[in-house]
Amino acid sequence: MKISEFDLIQSIKGQLATAHPALLQGIGDDCAVVKKDSKNVFLISTDCLIENVHFDLKHFSFIDLGKKAIAVNLSDIAAMGGKPLYAFICLGIPPKINQTAISDFYAGVDHVSAEFGLSIAGGDMSRSPNYLFIGITVVGETPRANVKLRSAAKDGDGIYVTGTIGTAAVGLNYLKRKRPAENQYIKAIKNPRPRIAVASALAGFAGVHAMIDVSDGLLQDLHHVMKASNTQALVEVDKIPRESDFETACKTLRLDPLETLLTGGEDYQLLFTMDDKTMDALSDVLKLNRGFKITRIGEVREAAKQQLSLKLDPYPLIRVNDATGREIFVKKGGYDHFGT
């Protein structure tokens, strides 16, 4: 099958019947938004992790896999500004995997769930012919006023990210080496941290407009926000935060640093657009969440005003400049789970 996941989702969305009135946001954001009561909404998201597509059992212990499966799902709740509540786990278990491995997987699940106050509320287990399949649905909650949609970016907003970008992509390449030494890159790919606390704080600010988690790669996720908001983005590549030895690590691993930075997936950092004036108030929040770094990497422009770029295929809504103001091109598209 050779088609972009995004295009296929768009086509299916058009095919489906009208939505229920209490469904405030359906297909097309990190989570669906469902009316709970007069003030609050439930956020619901579903993700699948498939052996040899999303993970390789050579690189992950079952405990790490359980941790990661929950963490990446919680990241979708974070991206909408929510607090996690419940998770439902579908497992398709091939004959090669024994009961101890499944118990280890759940130990990892329980570890991260306990940390974030998530309850495993149900699931389904079944045999699978040959590969492990994990499907997880998470339910979170937030005041309706705090929901951060992809479609809310505004002309003039600053574009911000938490943490560092490209770290997990480097980690994935370290993992593929023989007996890799543990480092911050491997930690980023094996044990991603959902940004629940910072996201929940950000969600309280009306000046924070659109939000998404960086799961598919910076350009791809930024593109989703720009497309949903009918805006364009101007990004300064030098501003994108990376680990201090990022370029050295890329050189060691023979990776193109720019491509890795712009299109490497699985960082699970937050990307948001914000009225820059909100930054003062935000600094108090950052003090409370020590170790969380927020970096301004660019700004939002109204699409109608001026066409920023037509050249950055497949991201015509994004222009990436180098330090001299010259436009940068990347070799290939972001992380797409249909790619091979």
Added chain:
Amino acid sequence: MKISEFDLIQSIKGQLATAHPALLQGIGDDCAVVKKDSKNVFLISTDCLIENVHFDLKHFSFIDLGKKAIAVNLSDIAAMGGKPLYAFICLGIPPKINQTAISDFYAGVDHVSAEFGLSIAGGDMSRSPNYLFIGITVVGETPRANVKLRSAAKDGDGIYVTGTIGTAAVGLNYLKRKRPAENQYIKAIKNPRPRIAVASALAGFAGVHAMIDVSDGLLQDLHHVMKASNTQALVEVDKIPRESDFETACKTLRLDPLETLLTGGEDYQLLFTMDDKTMDALSDVLKLNRGFKITRIGEVREAAKQQLSLKLDPYPLIRVNDATGREIFVKKGGYDHFGT
């Protein structure tokens, strides 16, 4: 992997941290029950359907598969007395399946969703190495007072089922023949009908106690209810409703009729226990839901009073009698998705 799904779920349940206070029912029933507001609850259930485990693409068109995937999930909502609201669909798509097939699948999904007022609110699509994987999570709603749990069966209750039993199991065997002619058995396996309307009506009666859907086989699902309720069941095999030519069909297909009736899965009928006095009030409901048949097949006994049977391995909480009052044994266990 050789372990019963039920035992594994029990073991994992013990392993997990304490549940959230708004989680009224967690792992162990057809759906989780989550507090929505002061009067109502959300019912949430997740199920996976895996190629060559739950279905064979030789026997199902993609439209039929989409219909069935939604129907079996709605059956879990029916089993708790709920009304369907939202569904989330995870697909793992192998390279052999093209976009038209996926579009057909969603046409089937949409067909059944529209019929039952269900909105497809989200999902995830990904590549799968070689087999199709479908994970569906459904959310339903019901007044808290109407929730029917497996654990609510009472000493003296009648045991009832809707429709006919064993029909889908016969259908599955018809499907495996070369160019099978369409009949009611094949219809039952291909296009199961979730009993939403009748379930919702039954849920309004306080005299209806425990409820479950017959997905894994009559004995296995009845066993779940008896175990959760700490009760025993006495079933009269002659009372179990079946198609008029059920014995003939079994003979044609060389199936053991008793085994097929007692352990054949996928009927998606409702099994419930009820104070027999409720039957009068119920008859009005049955008139409104024409074509829905309800049959009393046995009764519930308090486990402490008297051991009904020790012999029906692996169902020591169930005694099945023939017309003369003699106990019946079945050759093998119910439908278990870990079985081979």
